[in-house]
């Protein structure tokens with residue numbers, strides 16, 4: 240009734256226009272103090288452009304360990320896919336000790352901001368090769384992997400269910416690109432009931448002999464700093480990603496920034512970097528490299544908010560416009 244009074248038209252229109260404008264641009268999660276951005280304006284422009292293009296133009300490329308999985312929980316490190324294999328079900332005590340020594344030697348090198356990627360590259364190959372050789376010697380059994388995952392305490396980041404389910408509902412392809420162990424990764428997402436049909440995985444897959452014992456790793460070795468080669472070699476096989484020129488990329492390492500190098504003719508790439516460890520030492524390089532940096536954030540709240548904006552704000556906008564028409 241009140242809306243039939245002519246003078247109320249203008250204020251209502253103004254209020255709705257302001258509300259419309261605010262809801263169009265505002266992603267409150269980006270205002271959290273754990274969110275760092277070098278160029279906020281560019282980030283907003285990119286997100287708007289992706290929203291205008293819609294869900295049909297979008298693909299998501301994500302790293303796995305410490306990106307989709309948590310870095311820590313209750314002060315303890317959450318195991319990576321390699322570390323899930325450190326279980327007496329699968330490997331001996333002696334092998335466990337050797338793997339731990341390797342981890343303590345090479346992980347600090349992997350995240351050392353004072354060393355160049357060129358310097359790290361051969362050392363990463365050395366780490367992965369030594370670990371894979373040890374695992375092969377243990378003849379790890381395929382039929383025990385599910386139990387090892389179940390006992391491992393691995394955890395996907397808070398908000399993982401909305402993340403995976405939304406992408407599946409909207410038929411947005413999710414490419415998980417991991418230097419971890421593919422068979423273990425698959426089991427983690429299966430046990431969390433988010434291994435949906437839109438998920439593709441590039442990773443190090445185990446090759447089992449006819450008795451189900453590990454005998455080798457398949458294909459090109461993927462480590463933290465050669466994802467570009469992996470991306471290029473798999474590009475032709477991932478036909479469902481063609482025609483989706485907008486990419487949301489999630490990673491926790493500077494090496495993850497090359498995961499989208501196989502995407503031909505991309506329009507927009509928005510990169511989100513989780514800065515989990517050695518925060519002060521690495522902050523500057525992360526801010527200079529990723530569009531959005533999430534500092535010690537164990538959730539997927541920011542990626543979820545961006546996805547929600549890109550995939551549903553058009554509907555919201557239409558509802559607001561419809562509501563405006565009905566009122567005026």
Ligand SMILES: Nc1ccn([C@@H]2O[C@H](COP(=O)(O)O)[C@@H](O)[C@H]2O)c(=O)n1
Nearest residue numbers: 302303304319321322370416417418419
């Ligand atoms: N023996 C190893 C080798 C690597 N890692 C960690 O796993 C991460 C690789 O997986 P992404 O899904 O992140 O590509 C990497 O960052 C290494 O720190 C390990 O724990 N053990």
